[in-house]
Amino acid sequence: MDIVIIGLPQSGKTTLFDALTLGKSDASGASGSATEMHLGVVKVPDPRLDFLADIYHPRRVVPAEIRYSDLPGPESMAKSQGISGRYRNVLQSAAAFLVVVRAFHSDAVPHPDGAVDPARDLEAMLSELSFADLEVLERASQRLADQMNKTKPAERPMVMRHKDAVEKARAALDAGVPLRRQQLTDSERSFLLNYQLLTDKAVIAVLNTDEGADPLRLADLDIDADLTLGIGEVSISARVEAELGLMEPEEADEFRNDLGLGESATAQVIRASYETLGLVSFLTVGDDEVRAWSVPRSIPAVDAAGTIHTDFTRGFIRAEVIAYDDFCACGTMAQGRKEGLLRSEGKTYPVKDGDIIHFLINT
Ligand SMILES: Nc1nc2c(ncn2[C@@H]2O[C@H](COP(=O)(O)OP(=O)(O)OP(=O)(O)O)[C@@H](O)[C@H]2O)c(=O)[nH]1
Ligand SMILES: [Mg+2]
Incomplete structure (x- = not known):
């Protein structure tokens, strides 16, 4: 899944990108250059995969991935230039936009439009x-x-x-x-x-607040409610999160506790992205691979199979499905079957979050 970070110049896009990708990704070329696009891949943390890996000891564990792109400020959205330029194809390929909205105050970073005004900036971006x-x-x-x-x-x-x-x-x-x-x-x-x-793309507003400030909500902004309908939101201090991203996880957690911060930026942004896009994860298990797949909520089983391999759509016979929680309670697939919790489902079965699915395919 591709998510592109956009926002007015100097709103904190690259700082957010660093917070999302540093220490948790194969981020290629983390920030530094102001003129190049940054691309980073983040694995979606999912404790269910760890639990299943302990049971199956697969050769590999494959979490879902999100690719984040950070566009250079002047190219991304500067008002005078519009967004038809060089990065149009990047924008078009996005599943969602993270719109970074400046709410932090800093004498060192003058706002291009004078005063800090998140409502105005979000409206401008939309x-x-x-x-x-x-x-x-x-x-x-x-x-x-x-x-x-x-x-x-x-x-x-x-x-x-x-x-x-x-x-x-x-x-x-x-x-x-x-x-x-x-x-x-x-x-x-x-x-x-x-x-x-x-x-047509999903939008998640990232309200980039002062460190230590109370979370800011879209509902707090003086902005037409119609404009923000269906938009996801996250309130963080990108700078604090980027600094925490550089620490060892245990150390970062300690700081988080001391500062009274909740989940990490990565976790919050991923959650908001899945919610706003209406995505869920189904899981596949085996000796070879334990893997999470992101799909739209309630996607028919046959289409979920198609996300694994396009041939699976044509050869679909049926799906054997057990909910993750049921599997945990049963311990094994055999027990799940005995208790009737492992079911056989047809093409139209609406896939739910945490379904462990084995597709039977006619190849
Ligand atoms: N105080 C404070 N400063 C921040 C915060 N986020 C970003 N900054 C600062 O704001 C300046 C711009 O941040 P960037 O992350 O480079 O912003 P950008 O949107 O990528 O900028 P361009 O790519 O040039 O448009 C930097 O000096 C950051 O250190 C924040 O949460 N608090
Ligand atoms: Mg930048």
């Missing part, structure tokens, strides 16, 4: 995303209108439907509704998928 999409949709609409004139009559209805979908989305976006909240038919959605629109 508008940037909308503007970028509006531009794309306007151009698409124009192009489709031209195409209509050149198209054979038989193919016109298709182009027309495409154009209608684009215009409907554009009008709704113009009225302030991001793609992810628009009521669209499946066919309209499939036309719009081509454009990889930025307001």
Whole structure:
């Protein structure tokens, strides 16, 4: 899963990236350079994997992964430049955006707009995303209108439907509704998928507060409630978290306790990301591998199989499923089967968080 960190210049993006990736990842080229993109891979901590590994002693344990990208400030979102530039493809490939919003005060770091104002900055960032999409949709609409004139009559209805979908989305976006909240038919959605629109992505606001400050909530901000509908949120001090990220885990935990801090930034951001994206993890076990897979909540079993291997979709026979907690209570699959907790499920079974699944595939 790709998550891209965006935010106004000097809001703390790279500091957050460091907090999320240092010491816990194969982060390639942790920060340092202000002009390059940083990419870091973080393994999603999951104690269930550790428990299962103790039972199966697999050759490898594979947690789910999140890839974080940190875009250089001037390129990421500076108002004058818009976001159509060099990193557009990175933005388009994201599953979600972490929008870093400055709420910290520092004489050493002047705010580009003068005063610190998280509501204003968040609104500016959300508008940037909308503007970028509006531009794309306007151009698409124009192009489709031209195409209509050149198209054979038989193919016109298709182009027309495409154009209608684009215009409907554009009008709704113009009225302030991001793609992810628009009521669209499946066919309209499939036309719009081509454009990889930025307001279709999940957004998690990271409110970057002063160290020691009380957590800040979106609800505390003077911002139109409609604008933040469906947006995830995390309140942290990126700087403190980045410093803790450099320590040994035990030492960091001690500091955390002393400072009265809760979960680490990594844990909070991962939780908010899964919640906002509506993701759950199912697990696969065996002598070879114990592994976690992130999928949308309630995805049909056949599609969950497809995330392991595309061939699994075609060859799907059935899924043997036991809930993680049931497995822990039973101790073995055989006991789970005896107690009727290991069930056989069909293609449409909605996958739940913590399901341990064995897919039977016709190869
Ligand atoms: N006091 C304080 N300073 C912070 C915090 N987070 C970041 N800073 C400082 O703010 C400055 C900018 O932080 P960066 O993380 O580089 O911000 P950025 O958004 O990556 O900046 P650009 O990439 O240039 O847009 C640095 O001097 C940081 O030390 C924070 O939580 N508290
Ligand atoms: Mg930066």
